[in-house]
Amino acid sequence: MEECIFCRIANGGIPTPFVHEDDEAVAFRDLQPQAPVHLLVVPRRHVASLNDARDEALLGRLLAVARRAAAKAGLEQYRVVINTGAEAGQSVFHLHLHVLGGRAMAWPPG
Numbered sequence: 001m002e003e004c005i006f007c008r009i010a011n012g013g014i015p016t017p018f019v020h021e022d023d024e025a026v027a028f029r030d031l032q033p034q035a036p037v038h039l040l041v042v043p044r045r046h047v048a049s050l051n052d053a054r055d056e057a058l059l060g061r062l063l064a065v066a067r068r069a070a071a072k073a074g075l076e077q078y079r080v081v082i083n084t085g086a087e088a089g090q091s092v093f094h095l096h097l098h099v100l101g102g103r104a105m106a107w108p109p110g
Contacts, residue, residue, distance in 0.1 A: 006040075006096060010044045017029075027066070027068075027069035036103055043062060046094055048094065070099050070101060
């Protein structure tokens with residue numbers, strides 16, 4: 001999807017410093033952080049949401065990238081969140097994982 005901002009970031013159309021990148025996914029800092037460390041993990045190919053994800057290997061890969069990106073950012077404890085749908089807080093309709101850390105997290109979220 002050419003208009004999708006995460007597609008453009010993941011494929012180099014918008015210059016963004018990556019915390020991690022490989023052939024399938026990238027991780028970068030969120031521009032509107034909700035924690036001292038807030039990373040986004042984004043697949044390079046467009047998948048609108050978790051509900052649209054059919055490639056289980058890609059889903060596992062995204063979690064592995066989240067772990068690697070957290071380590072590169074110096075996090076040993078962190079939260080991984082996937083918002084699915086507008087009512088759940090998804091504002092960019094390209095599957096992405098939020099990696100949040102650097103402070104104690106409250107429960108329940110939301």
